[in-house]
Amino acid sequence: MKRRQLAIGLGGLVAGLGTRPAFAQTAAPYPAKPITLVASFSGMTDQMGRVLGEAISAKTGTPVVVDTKAGASGIIAAEYVLKSPPDGYVLLHTTNTTHAANQSLFKTLPYDYIKDFIPVTGVLRGSLMMVASSASPAKTISDLTEMARKQPGKLSFGWGASAVRAAVELYRQTASLDFVSVPYKTNAQAVVDLIGGRLDFMALDALTAAPHIASGRMRALAVTGEKRMPGYPAVPTMQESGIPGYSMTFWQGIYAPKGTPDAVIKRAAALLVDAINSPQARKFMATVSVDPFPISGDELMKFQQAEAVKWRAIVAAAGIQPE
Incomplete structure (x- = not known):
C-alpha cells in the first residue's frame, strides 16, 4: 500500500514537473502591456514619439504612452529610464544631447551613455x-x-x-x-x-x-546642415551664407536600459523601424524637414561614439568648462 501511494505521489510530482517547464518557457509576446516612450525633450522629440506610438499601437493594438521629462539637458529622462525595469516597456527617446554632447558638457553624469543603455534604433536626423x-x-x-x-x-x-x-x-x-x-x-x-x-x-x-x-x-x-530644408527652399545653408566648412546636424534615437533581453530589443527595434517607415511618420518628418534615420542598434552605438568625439572637439575649441 505504501509503495503504491509512493508511486502515485512520485507520478504526480513528475507530471507536475513535466508541465511547469512548458509553462515557464511560454513568455508573453512583446508587447503584452503598454509601452512608455520617455521623451528627453519637448517639441520635436515629444511629437515624433507620439507619431511613432500611434503607428505601433495601430499595428499591435498595444497602447504607447509618451511621457515627456524635459529639463537638465535630457538628464532627468535618461536617469528615469535607467532606473526603470529592463523589460522593454520603458524606453528612452532622446537626442544627441544625452548621448554625445553631455559627455563633454558635464563633469559627472548619473549615467554612462555606453554602458548603461542599449541602442535600439536611430529615429531621425536633421538640421537646425x-x-x-x-x-x-x-x-x-x-x-x-x-x-x-x-x-x-x-x-x-x-x-x-x-x-x-x-x-x-x-x-x-x-x-x-x-x-x-x-x-x-x-x-x-x-x-x-x-x-x-x-x-x-x-x-x-x-x-x-x-x-x-x-x-x-x-x-x-x-x-546649419549641408543642404537646404525641403520646407524652406529659399533659406540658404551656412556654407552658402559665407561660413565655409560649417555643418551641424542633430539626431534622435531610442534606447533601452541595460539588462533588457536581446529578444525584446530585437522585437522593439522591428516595431520602431516599421513605425519610422510608416506613412504618418514619413509625412511628419517631411513637414518638419528632417530625414528618417532608422539605423540598427550596433550602427547607432558606433555613430554616437563618433559624434561624442566631434562634440568634444567643439566644446574644447569653444573653451566651455564642464559644469
Missing part, C-alpha cells in the same frame, strides 16, 4: 536653423556676422539644448566671432526672449521655429 526676431536688423547670416564683428561680445544667443548651443558655438569658431551665451531650461523659454527682443539670435529646429516664422515674428537666416 539660425533664426532672429523679425525686428532684428539682421536679415541674413552675412548681416549677423557683420554685426557681430562690429560689436564683439555684445550679441547674445539663447539655448535650452546642447545641439542648439553647439550650432552657435561652431558658428562662433568658424567665423572667429564672440557672442554672449544665455542658458535656458528649454528652447521654448529662449524663444520667448528672442521674440521679445531680449536675445539677438539662436539656433532652432524647424518644428519649433515654423509657427513663429509663419506669423512673421521670427526670421530664418540660414540652415
Whole structure:
C-alpha cells in the first residue's frame, strides 16, 4: 500500500514537473502591456514619439504612452529610464544631447551613455536653423556676422539644448566671432526672449521655429546642415551664407536600459523601424524637414561614439568648462 501511494505521489510530482517547464518557457509576446516612450525633450522629440506610438499601437493594438521629462539637458529622462525595469516597456527617446554632447558638457553624469543603455534604433536626423526676431536688423547670416564683428561680445544667443548651443558655438569658431551665451531650461523659454527682443539670435529646429516664422515674428537666416530644408527652399545653408566648412546636424534615437533581453530589443527595434517607415511618420518628418534615420542598434552605438568625439572637439575649441 505504501509503495503504491509512493508511486502515485512520485507520478504526480513528475507530471507536475513535466508541465511547469512548458509553462515557464511560454513568455508573453512583446508587447503584452503598454509601452512608455520617455521623451528627453519637448517639441520635436515629444511629437515624433507620439507619431511613432500611434503607428505601433495601430499595428499591435498595444497602447504607447509618451511621457515627456524635459529639463537638465535630457538628464532627468535618461536617469528615469535607467532606473526603470529592463523589460522593454520603458524606453528612452532622446537626442544627441544625452548621448554625445553631455559627455563633454558635464563633469559627472548619473549615467554612462555606453554602458548603461542599449541602442535600439536611430529615429531621425536633421538640421537646425539660425533664426532672429523679425525686428532684428539682421536679415541674413552675412548681416549677423557683420554685426557681430562690429560689436564683439555684445550679441547674445539663447539655448535650452546642447545641439542648439553647439550650432552657435561652431558658428562662433568658424567665423572667429564672440557672442554672449544665455542658458535656458528649454528652447521654448529662449524663444520667448528672442521674440521679445531680449536675445539677438539662436539656433532652432524647424518644428519649433515654423509657427513663429509663419506669423512673421521670427526670421530664418540660414540652415546649419549641408543642404537646404525641403520646407524652406529659399533659406540658404551656412556654407552658402559665407561660413565655409560649417555643418551641424542633430539626431534622435531610442534606447533601452541595460539588462533588457536581446529578444525584446530585437522585437522593439522591428516595431520602431516599421513605425519610422510608416506613412504618418514619413509625412511628419517631411513637414518638419528632417530625414528618417532608422539605423540598427550596433550602427547607432558606433555613430554616437563618433559624434561624442566631434562634440568634444567643439566644446574644447569653444573653451566651455564642464559644469
